Amino acid sequence: xxxxxxxxxxxxxxxxxxxxVLETExxxxxxxxxxxxxxxxxxxxxxWSKFPKDVEIFALVLKGTMDIQGMIALERRADARAVHxxxxxxxxxxxxxxNGVQKYSGVGGHLFAIxxxxxxxxxxxxxVFAEAMNAEILAHYQQSFGAEPFPFGEPPHPYRFIxxxxxxxxxxxxxxxxxxxxxx
Numbered sequence: 001x002x003x004x005x006x007x008x009x010x011x012x013x014x015x016x017x018x019x020x021v022l023e024t025e026x027x028x029x030x031x032x033x034x035x036x037x038x039x040x041x042x043x044x045x046x047x048w049s050k051f052p053k054d055v056e057i058f059a060l061v062l063k064g065t066m067d068i069q070g071m072i073a074l075e076r077r078a079d080a081r082a083v084h085x086x087x088x089x090x091x092x093x094x095x096x097x098x099n100g101v102q103k104y105s106g107v108g109g110h111l112f113a114i115x116x117x118x119x120x121x122x123x124x125x126x127x128v129f130a131e132a133m134n135a136e137i138l139a140h141y142q143q144s145f146g147a148e149p150f151p152f153g154e155p156p157h158p159y160r161f162i163x164x165x166x167x168x169x170x171x172x173x174x175x176x177x178x179x180x181x182x183x184x
Contacts, residue, residue, distance in 0.1 A: 002130050016104065023176075023177070024061065025061050025178045026179045029048075035047075035049035035057065051087075057072070069094055070110065080127075081125075083116075083119040084129055091107070110177060113175035114177075135158075135159060145167050
């Protein structure tokens with residue numbers, strides 16, 4: 001489920017108060033014990049430790065820190081030849097819908113770029129599919145990134161969409177981050 005729109009196509013994160021641009025890294029999170037602190041009670045919408053083992057969780061952090069700005073849960077779907085975004089959300093301090101302000105812009109686009117890059121890495125040419133939280137968010141992805149409604153699959157979902165290789169390439173090219181071999 002994706003509860004956000006992409007606010008800013010910027011290669012790095014932008015501090016919304018100072019305008020400073022900050023570099024980012026992506027870290028894979030494997031330890032369920034670490035993920036238990038990221039849950040509904042702490043402003044993360046869901047309990048991140050509850051995903052099954054075959055779902056990979058990645059965190060977008062400020063370069064050189066473990067200051068998490070967003071997380072994404074990805075599922076390889078060889079049957080669909082695509083990566084399924086099971087869930088993605090910004091850190092609470094970046095959630096403008098909940099807090100009215102955000103510390104950094106550009107988090108959502110980074111999360112999509114991570115999914116697209118993983119799709120390429122897995123041999124799926126950048127194809128990604130996901131479920132938007134509502135019709136408004138689905139329309140945003142259709143208008144801004146060429147997403148196509150795709151309500152099929154089990155279970156059916158009215159806001160499921162796919163982003164094809166060409167449209168995902170634009171997103172992937174807009175973002176610059178380092179993937180680290182570091183895992184938590």
